[in-house]
Amino acid sequence: MARWEDELGSWLEPFLSGLGHKARRRMCPLYVSGLIGPGDRKSVQPMAARLAPGDYDQMHHFIADGVWDAAPLEAELLVQADRLVGGNDAVLVIDDTSLPKKGDRSVGVAPQYASTLGKTANCQTLVSLTLARGEVPVMVALRLFLPES
Incomplete structure (x- = not known):
């Protein structure tokens, strides 16, 4: 049986091209995983520490500064x-x-x-x-x- 992360990746696949930039396409699955996955704190800093160590700035940019057409x-x-x-x-x-x-x-x-x-x-x-x-x-x-x- 596939892990939930694999199923999430399959679900998100058709949406990722709409994000445009490569960094957004990389951060989106990590951010969504952080929201629905294990861990008590769902703010950007603890999620980045759990899922993308060393990439806090990119995740923060994805949420706070990234502007794209929805x-x-x-x-x-x-x-x-x-x-x-x-x-x-x-x-x-x-x-x-x-x-x-x-x-x-x-x-x-x-x-x-x-x-x-x-x-x-x-x-x-x-x-x-x-x-x-x-x-x-x-x-x-x-x-x-x-x-x-």
Whole structure:
């Protein structure tokens, strides 16, 4: 049986060409492995120490400084989601998720309706689109809602 890392590599393969630069294509699987793999701390520094010793700067650049066009990745995600769960009996679920926040320094934080709390509170709100069939969901889009303020 293939290790989960091998299966992750196969899953990521069609997305990597959309990243363009060779360093991004190398860092992407490492970063995703760090997020879903073992280890308590999921910030860049401990993940780089576990998965890419000596490459902290490249991983940090991949997350913090790297700018690329997300459209090719989003288009590939739609293709893969349709392949996995598309069909006549698939449904598109539109949902919001609120992330309560105490401060005001994160983008999009404002007093707004927080569905998770059932009241108006200081929070960020995300809107998601998920393609689902049966009990298998595949998130295809996620956007931060930006209030007028």
